[in-house]
Amino acid sequence: MSRLPKIKHVRAFVVKNDGSGGGADYHDQGDGHWIDDHIATPMAKYPEYRQSRRSFGINVLGTLVVEIEAENGVVGFAVTTGGEPAAYIVEKHLARFLEGRDPSEVEKIWDQMYFSTQYYGRKGLVVNAISGVDLALWDLLGRLRQEPVFAMLGGPVRDELTFYATGARPDKAKELGFIGGKMPLHHGPAEGEEGLRKNLAELEAMRNACGDDFWLMFDCWMALDLNYATRLAHEAHKLGLKWIEEALSPDDYWGYQALKKNAPKGMLVTTGEHEATRWGFRMLLEMECCDIIQPDVGWCGGVTELIKISAMADAKGVLMIPHGSSVYSYHFVVTRHNSPFAEFLMMAPGADEVVPMFHPQLIGEPVPVNGKLKVPDAPGFGVELNRDIALHRPYAR
Ligand SMILES: C[C@H](O)[C@H](O)CC(=O)C(=O)O
Numbered sequence: 001m002s003r004l005p006k007i008k009h010v011r012a013f014v015v016k017n018d019g020s021g022g023g024a025d026y027h028d029q030g031d032g033h034w035i036d037d038h039i040a041t042p043m044a045k046y047p048e049y050r051q052s053r054r055s056f057g058i059n060v061l062g063t064l065v066v067e068i069e070a071e072n073g074v075v076g077f078a079v080t081t082g083g084e085p086a087a088y089i090v091e092k093h094l095a096r097f098l099e100g101r102d103p104s105e106v107e108k109i110w111d112q113m114y115f116s117t118q119y120y121g122r123k124g125l126v127v128n129a130i131s132g133v134d135l136a137l138w139d140l141l142g143r144l145r146q147e148p149v150f151a152m153l154g155g156p157v158r159d160e161l162t163f164y165a166t167g168a169r170p171d172k173a174k175e176l177g178f179i180g181g182k183m184p185l186h187h188g189p190a191e192g193e194e195g196l197r198k199n200l201a202e203l204e205a206m207r208n209a210c211g212d213d214f215w216l217m218f219d220c221w222m223a224l225d226l227n228y229a230t231r232l233a234h235e236a237h238k239l240g241l242k243w244i245e246e247a248l249s250p251d252d253y254w255g256y257q258a259l260k261k262n263a264p265k266g267m268l269v270t271t272g273e274h275e276a277t278r279w280g281f282r283m284l285l286e287m288e289c290c291d292i293i294q295p296d297v298g299w300c301g302g303v304t305e306l307i308k309i310s311a312m313a314d315a316k317g318v319l320m321i322p323h324g325s326s327v328y329s330y331h332f333v334v335t336r337h338n339s340p341f342a343e344f345l346m347m348a349p350g351a352d353e354v355v356p357m358f359h360p361q362l363i364g365e366p367v368p369v370n371g372k373l374k375v376p377d378a379p380g381f382g383v384e385l386n387r388d389i390a391l392h393r394p395y396a397r
């Protein structure tokens with residue numbers, strides 16, 4: 001029998017955007033940021049939405065903050081993307097499966113959150129909301145047990161994490177000690193042969209700047225078709241591209257299967273950032289769609305679901321390198337053999353310095369130094385919510 005205090009209250013907040021951007025919705029940045037500079041997207045076939053992802057609404061959701069308070073006053077929290085619609089789902093639907101319950105019932109709570117929303121959920125926003133609640137529950141459990149989340153997951157299998165960096169300046173990432181640099185692809189199929197040549201020229205410039213041994217990758221953010229992706233992969237192979245990421249729509253499992261078969265030997269095909277749950281990842285794994293899966297723990301169902309996703313990948317000999325998600329992925333990655341390195345998203349506008357990934361939302365958010373990080377062992381996920389940032393609770397009960 002658990003002797004933990006019961007859950008008293010679940011609260012969902014959104015961040016009042018003061019225009020300075022940042023936080024868990026990391027695409028919500030100001031003008032001039034590399035993350036919104038003519039990046040190839042599925043919307044780039046419409047010229048009016050090509051220059052900026054904010055123009056088609058990439059940042060409309062904003063950040064969701066979930067707090068779970070136990071009867072003894074201890075509060076766990078987590079942040080993810082989802083904003084006001086996710087706050088509605090948490091307060092009006094999911095909270096009932098936690099309040100009055102023992103916080104150690106993580107499996108039962110997850111199951112009830114997922115199956116009670118299945119008729120309108122399964123992926124996307126609803127699973128973001130579930131993930132936020134699940135992460136806040138793990139944070140609460142860690143605080144109640146006075147253990148870091150990584151200890152509750154079985155303990156570390158390595159002393160420190162090793163990172164590659166995502167951003168427009170792999171050359172700077174190399175100077176900062178990262179093992180590789182993943183560049184945003186800037187031009188999609190709608191920009192034709194000229195766009196393809198520009199993509200390759202950017203890769204070549206970075207190869208020349210970074211030398212032969214530094215990992216270089218392209219993040220294609222679901223923008224390509226199979227033919228373009230296959231051509232890009234073969235041309236980029238000549239310049240030593242290590243992997244081609246999220247080349248196709250996440251719904252196109254057949255396309256990924258073909259891309260993996262057609263990609264040059266030695267080049268890795270990666271995807272999964274916009275996939276969710278054990279069932280979605282089972283498709284990617286059983287259909288042999290990729291070499292690395294990249295779930296985002298704030299979007300795929302939280303830690304409770306990532307345990308299952310990671311185990312399936314491990315059994316298939318597939319690496320699991322989570323997408324972004326800061327401390328929420330660090331605590332997981334450090335405990336798994338099939339997650340030998342981690343991603344760090346460069347949130348400095350010029351991708352030229354290391355700043356906390358969810359800045360300015362978390363206090364004590366650790367960052368890699370020289371491309372390495374020892375995961376801090378404070379209870380829960382080891383960070384605090386920055387309460388100087390205005391929070392709003394739209395659906396308070
Ligand atoms: C750079 C990518 O377009 C995206 O913003 C981030 C991402 O997909 C990743 O970190 O992976």
Ligand SMILES: [Mg+2]
Pocket residue numbers: 219221245246273323
């Ligand atoms: Mg990506």
